Amino acid sequence: MSTVTFGITPGYGQKLHDALGYSSAVRIGDRVEISGQAGVDDDLTVPDSLEEEIVRAFDNVERTLATVGATWKDVVHVNSYHKVEPGDDVIGDDHNRVMAEQFRRRLGGRAPIWTETGVTVLGLAAMRVEIRVTAIVDSGN
Numbered sequence: 078m079s080t081v082t083f084g085i086t087p088g089y090g091q092k093l094h095d096a097l098g099y100s101s102a103v104r105i106g107d108r109v110e111i112s113g114q115a116g117v118d119d120d121l122t123v124p125d126s127l128e129e130e131i132v133r134a135f136d137n138v139e140r141t142l143a144t145v146g147a148t149w150k151d152v153v154h155v156n157s158y159h160k161v162e163p164g165d166d167v168i169g170d171d172h173n174r175v176m177a178e179q180f181r182r183r184l185g186g187r188a189p190i191w192t193e194t195g196v197t198v199l200g201l202a203a204m205r206v207e208i209r210v211t212a213i214v215d216s217g218n
Protein backbone atom coordinates (compact mmCIF):
# COMPACT_ATOMS: atom_id res chain seq x y z
CA MET A 78 0.00 0.00 0.00
CA SER A 79 1.30 3.46 -0.92
CA THR A 80 1.95 6.10 1.67
CA VAL A 81 -0.18 9.24 1.38
CA THR A 82 1.44 12.54 2.36
CA PHE A 83 -0.26 15.93 2.25
CA GLY A 84 1.65 19.19 1.88
CA ILE A 85 0.73 22.76 2.69
CA THR A 86 2.63 25.58 1.04
CA PRO A 87 4.05 27.93 3.69
CA GLY A 88 2.54 31.42 3.67
CA TYR A 89 -0.46 31.72 1.37
CA GLY A 90 -1.05 27.94 1.38
CA GLN A 91 -1.26 27.85 5.16
CA LYS A 92 -3.71 30.77 5.10
CA LEU A 93 -5.92 28.96 2.56
CA HIS A 94 -5.69 25.72 4.53
CA ASP A 95 -6.79 27.49 7.71
CA ALA A 96 -9.62 29.40 5.98
CA LEU A 97 -10.92 26.77 3.56
CA GLY A 98 -9.64 23.44 4.91
CA TYR A 99 -7.70 22.03 1.95
CA SER A 100 -4.11 20.98 1.35
CA SER A 101 -1.85 22.35 -1.37
CA ALA A 102 -0.46 18.98 -2.49
CA VAL A 103 -0.78 15.26 -2.05
CA ARG A 104 1.84 12.59 -2.72
CA ILE A 105 0.79 8.97 -3.10
CA GLY A 106 3.88 6.84 -3.62
CA ASP A 107 5.80 8.62 -6.36
CA ARG A 108 2.74 10.45 -7.81
CA VAL A 109 2.08 14.07 -6.84
CA GLU A 110 -1.03 16.15 -7.47
CA ILE A 111 -1.24 19.79 -6.46
CA SER A 112 -4.16 22.16 -6.11
CA GLY A 113 -4.34 25.09 -8.50
CA GLN A 114 -1.68 27.67 -7.73
CA ALA A 115 -2.33 31.35 -8.22
CA GLY A 116 0.24 34.04 -8.90
CA VAL A 117 -0.15 35.54 -5.43
CA ASP A 118 2.25 36.52 -2.69
CA ASP A 119 1.93 35.25 0.88
CA ASP A 120 -0.70 37.92 1.59
CA LEU A 121 -2.81 36.64 -1.35
CA THR A 122 -2.10 39.80 -3.35
CA VAL A 123 -2.17 39.51 -7.14
CA PRO A 124 0.40 41.67 -8.98
CA ASP A 125 -0.78 44.25 -11.52
CA SER A 126 1.40 42.77 -14.29
CA LEU A 127 0.07 39.64 -16.03
CA GLU A 128 3.63 38.49 -16.71
CA GLU A 129 4.57 38.83 -13.04
CA GLU A 130 1.40 36.96 -12.04
CA ILE A 131 2.20 34.03 -14.33
CA VAL A 132 5.85 33.88 -13.19
CA ARG A 133 4.69 33.98 -9.56
CA ALA A 134 2.20 31.15 -10.26
CA PHE A 135 5.08 29.05 -11.63
CA ASP A 136 7.12 29.94 -8.52
CA ASN A 137 4.19 28.86 -6.35
CA VAL A 138 3.89 25.55 -8.20
CA GLU A 139 7.58 25.01 -7.40
CA ARG A 140 7.05 25.90 -3.72
CA THR A 141 4.07 23.57 -3.52
CA LEU A 142 5.81 20.64 -5.22
CA ALA A 143 8.67 21.01 -2.73
CA THR A 144 6.30 20.40 0.20
CA VAL A 145 6.04 16.77 -0.90
CA GLY A 146 9.55 16.26 -2.33
CA ALA A 147 8.98 17.02 -6.01
CA THR A 148 10.28 19.60 -8.51
CA TRP A 149 9.35 21.01 -11.92
CA LYS A 150 11.66 18.34 -13.41
CA ASP A 151 9.15 15.70 -12.20
CA VAL A 152 6.10 17.34 -13.84
CA VAL A 153 4.30 15.24 -16.45
CA HIS A 154 1.00 17.15 -16.85
CA VAL A 155 0.06 20.82 -16.57
CA ASN A 156 -3.46 22.26 -16.41
CA SER A 157 -3.65 26.03 -16.69
CA TYR A 158 -6.73 28.17 -16.33
CA HIS A 159 -6.74 31.62 -17.93
CA LYS A 160 -9.29 34.33 -17.31
CA VAL A 161 -10.89 35.53 -20.55
CA GLU A 162 -13.69 37.94 -21.20
CA PRO A 163 -17.10 36.39 -21.86
CA GLY A 164 -17.37 35.87 -25.60
CA ASP A 165 -13.60 35.69 -26.21
CA ASP A 166 -12.76 32.79 -28.49
CA VAL A 167 -9.07 32.37 -27.67
CA ILE A 168 -6.55 32.70 -24.84
CA GLY A 169 -4.27 35.58 -25.78
CA ASP A 170 -0.64 35.57 -26.82
CA ASP A 171 0.09 37.65 -23.72
CA HIS A 172 -0.66 34.52 -21.66
CA ASN A 173 0.88 31.97 -24.03
CA ARG A 174 4.19 33.78 -24.50
CA VAL A 175 4.90 33.87 -20.76
CA MET A 176 3.67 30.30 -20.22
CA ALA A 177 6.02 29.02 -22.96
CA GLU A 178 8.95 31.04 -21.58
CA GLN A 179 8.39 29.56 -18.11
CA PHE A 180 8.10 26.00 -19.47
CA ARG A 181 11.44 26.41 -21.25
CA ARG A 182 13.08 28.00 -18.22
CA ARG A 183 11.89 25.48 -15.63
CA LEU A 184 11.60 22.16 -17.44
CA GLY A 185 15.07 21.89 -19.00
CA GLY A 186 13.82 20.55 -22.34
CA ARG A 187 11.17 18.27 -20.90
CA ALA A 188 7.75 18.76 -22.50
CA PRO A 189 4.89 17.60 -20.26
CA ILE A 190 1.37 17.41 -21.63
CA TRP A 191 -0.56 20.66 -21.20
CA THR A 192 -4.26 21.44 -21.08
CA GLU A 193 -5.01 25.16 -21.30
CA THR A 194 -8.54 26.29 -20.45
CA GLY A 195 -10.17 29.71 -20.70
CA VAL A 196 -12.51 30.60 -17.83
CA THR A 197 -14.46 33.69 -16.84
CA VAL A 198 -13.82 33.54 -13.08
CA LEU A 199 -11.11 32.24 -10.74
CA GLY A 200 -10.79 32.04 -6.95
CA LEU A 201 -9.93 35.71 -6.40
CA ALA A 202 -11.46 38.53 -8.44
CA ALA A 203 -8.04 39.89 -9.50
CA MET A 204 -6.65 36.51 -10.61
CA ARG A 205 -6.00 35.95 -14.32
CA VAL A 206 -4.25 32.58 -14.16
CA GLU A 207 -4.12 29.40 -12.07
CA ILE A 208 -1.82 26.42 -12.62
CA ARG A 209 -2.07 22.85 -11.33
CA VAL A 210 0.25 19.98 -12.14
CA THR A 211 0.75 16.25 -11.82
CA ALA A 212 4.27 15.00 -11.17
CA ILE A 213 5.97 11.61 -10.91
CA VAL A 214 8.92 11.95 -8.52
CA ASP A 215 12.28 11.09 -10.10
CA SER A 216 10.73 10.71 -13.57
CA GLY A 217 12.83 13.63 -14.82
CA ASN A 218 16.19 12.01 -14.09
